[in-house]
Amino acid sequence: MEDRVLAIVNPVSGNGKTGKAWPGFAERFRQAGIAFDTVYTRWPKHATELARKGLKQGYSRIMAVGGDGTVNEVVNGFFEDEHLLVSDSRLIVFSRGTGSDYIKSLGITNRVEEIIRVIKRDRVKFIDLGLITYVTHSRNREERYFINVADMGIGGETTNLVNRSSKLFGGLLTYLFGALRVLTTYQNKVMKLTIDGEEILPERLNSVMVANGEFFAGGMRIAPGADLEDGRFNILKIGDLTKFEFITNIIKAYRGTHLTHPKVNYVCGRELSIDSEERVLIEVDGETVGYLPAKFKILEKRLPVCY
Secondary structure, three states: OOOOEEEEEOOOOOOOHHHHHHHHHHHHHHHOOOOEEEEEOOOOOHHHHHHHHHHHHOOOEEEEEEOHHHHHHHHHOOEEOOEEOOOOOEEEEEEOOOOOOHHHHHOOOOOHHHHHHHHHHOOEEEEEEEEEEEEEOOOOEEEEEEOOEEEEEHHHHHHHHHOOOOOOOHHHHHHHHHHHHHHOOOOOEEEEEEEOOEEEEEEEEOEEEEEOOOOEOOOEOOOOOOOOOOOOEEEEEEOOOOHHHHHHHHHHHOOOOHHHOOOEEEEEEOEEEEEOOOOOEEEEOOEEEEEEEEEEEEEEEEEEEEO
16 A cells, blocks of 8 residues: 555535546646545545544555645644554645645645646655644634634625535635625624733734635635744734724735734744633634634644655
8 A cells, every 4th residue: 555645536516516526637647657545535524534544544644635624634643642544644735726725835836737746756844734623613612723724703604605605606706705895794802812921912813824824715815924834823813993994905905015003913833822701713724614712733844745
């Protein structure tokens, strides 16, 4: 199994395009002489189960084929108690989701030709990983690893809406239209943050983003300068924006020019806790996972990724 790649394919990602396109991609891999096996995800967190099972069966290279949520689930199958389940395992990211934001920070594309080169080159780097503890929808405490961005506030509400809607128009427009729809009724929340042991007084905020990578929401450059290998989160605290301020600032965020706004605060940290007496949804790597309170920790150079 060590020479074979296990492809974990989410057929419904990319608004269902991944499942339709996979047979053609699989044929390209075969023509390139790549030995692989394919399994399909069927339910939420199934990719985690499949990755864990594959590693225990002896596959050392696991390819996540889907959106950032699929990659998140696969990565959660790699780890146990903050350590790799199999020491020589490595991740291959074949991004086929609506947004495909994570690969922008990885510095690769989703072209099948490039993925074939990545697999054949088998070059590995260890990048940072986030760990979040939060309250699930069933009110249990749960830990989860994340690869890219966690978002508390309007982003959680937007993701919740977007994931129940069609993504036919692609990542950017789908997220943008979703955010504008949520904005009509959304009320900013009072949240309290502690960053690396320093408490910040509770204040009314539009949202808080905890970023490992630079991009999310279909290409929004939410955390300019974020580095997957620097051992820290880039934390964006967006203040009590009016609806008009939000609209003008979200447009700037796609260009990465939103940090000059006086209600935007941008800092770095290794550990963070966020709490609120209000109901605040959490979005992690494109999926709504639960609610505050939450704690975050960076795991430095922990995830082996082929590039």
